[in-house]
Amino acid sequence: MALDGLAAGLIGISASIAIGATAIAAAVAEKSIGTAAIGALVEKEESFGKGLILTVIPETLVIFGLVVAILLINLIGAH
């Protein structure tokens, strides 16, 4: 069954929300962690590795968003 234009459009919007919202969420989380990590780094330079790890942890959110977005976009192609 072919999707009509409206359905395809809504799926497209959903995909963009999936990736956009997760990107914002990751950014908000990374902002706080990054600030704290820089603070720790000033005190103790050796904590760079741990600081980096903590800062990039929320990035996975965007990857989830991307996977969901790809699966959604795939729906348009599949029908």
Next chain:
Amino acid sequence: MLKTQEMSKVFMVIPKDRFEKTVDTLYKLKVFHIIEHTKTDEYDIGSPILGTDILSDIQVRIRSIASQLKINLQEDIQDPLYSGFVNEIPTQIIKLHNEVSDIIKDIKKCEDKKRSLNQELKVLETLDLFTDSAEIFKKSSHIVYRFGMIHDLDEDALILENEHELKTIEGQPHILIFAKKKDEKHLDEILGSYKFKSFEIEKYASDKRKLIRKELEQNLSQTNEDILQCKNQLVLLSKMWKRKLQTFNTIVSEKLEKYNLPLSMGITKHSYFIKAYVPTDILYKVKHQLFIATDRKIIFKIENLHHSDNVPVKLKNPAVVNSFEFFLKLFALPKYGEIDPTMFIFLSFPFFFGFILGDAGYGIISFLIFWFLKKKMPQYAKFFNILLLSSISSIIFGYIFGEFFGGADVFGLFTLTVYFNRELQMIALLVIAIAMGFIHVNWGLIVGFTNELRSHGLKKAIYTKGSWWLLQISVTLIALSYLGMIKAPVTIGYALMAISAVMLFLGEGIIGIIEIPGIFTNFLSYGRLMAVGASSVGLAVVINQLTSQVMTGSISGYIIGTLIFILGHTINLLLGCMGSFLHSLRLHYIEFFTKFYHGGGTEYKPFGTKLEG
């Protein structure tokens, strides 16, 4: 490789009369990682050798001189030409320090003089703006005048009993005011309330103003010359003393390190005792050398290592691979006896980096840039080695993906074969990326299993690491049963999952249960290998499209097009390299290391190698 250097703990008793020879040998051998002795009721710590305070003073003076003469003391230089002057170091350094201090004082004096001369000239210059007449400043018993700087003067508030004259110049904070002698006190009060800064101009109120100015200018130029001369003296001293000072610094630092060694030792009435870690493979060689140096007068005993010992870690990896030790030092060194993962990072890091960047053009350019930077900054050679290998990997993946600056076309010379199109086969790329994650994470679990097996035995290894494999199998079974791809009932999958959860609880406690979904998010996290790469390709394609749209045949079009091409690809290359580096690193630190790595080892720092500059 995979194993850190095996260490032995030694205990030495050194008679006081053999102390110097022993310390000299320990310093020369540079293999003893000293264990600090803690004071006990029975054995106190030793005191520094006599003369340490003088040497410390000399070291401070050397550093002060080096800073004034801009000499770099970081390098461990020992010029044989100056090494013979050991006994003369204190006298020579004190003499040089006094000489340099005198020159610095002279410079400061000259600079103060220069500042005051400039100020006087400035006053004169401003005064000239008001009047060049000397007549009006002639001494009078009826009239007084004030000249100086004032801010926000309200002229209406300047009400005096008698007549007065105020001269101002627009845009200047200076004023010149004449008033009757009777009003002098009142005038000063009003001006004082505006924070008036008065300049003495008595001496300029004569016909000799021009002469005074000339004298001031001559004086200023002489002062400038004096400053230059002093600075030249410093440069000359710097040239004369560079090697000598560096050599003296090396000698003094070495002596200080030796003189302070008793602080790490225990002391008895007739001897010192010390504990240290030594690499096992050279243990007997260094023991022999110590015996020769001390005529076998010391006691050298090998002690058993205990579980609670904080044994230092020395990584041993072959050349090229050891460049990747950088990542461990950045994160945390492995604990003694733990598997050293440098080799694993060597295998997977460039692979991930290349997979993400995946462009032959970018790979070639980044290779050239990193090669150039490696030559320019040899102290960071190991770091650039990592990036050079990663660039080679990018070129290989660029060849597979058929990408050269975002397209398959190589400057119109030939076209690359596209074996895998990252733009069009995104889903396939995502699946490959997650599959790579599956392999990488399980590789980490295998290493973790080996680590646990070595340190805690088979049972613990099965509970903490084997349970994760059972969990993966159970989820696969559940999925396949639901999808109808196998005929087994779905309950088998659930039963296995429950068993794995119990095993995890037994192995890692409640944390293990909480982290159950974590392993699957770990797999998904490798999706970034596709995502970051795809965004880089997307940008490159957009840059190429823009370039071809602008290049319409006109000369200006070609210029703008070339600019867009160069600028766009430069930015994309920078972003690509940074993204590839950080994301690859993250996959190692978070997804890979958490499966097996404990870290927290102490770096092996043998006595005689830490020369502070």
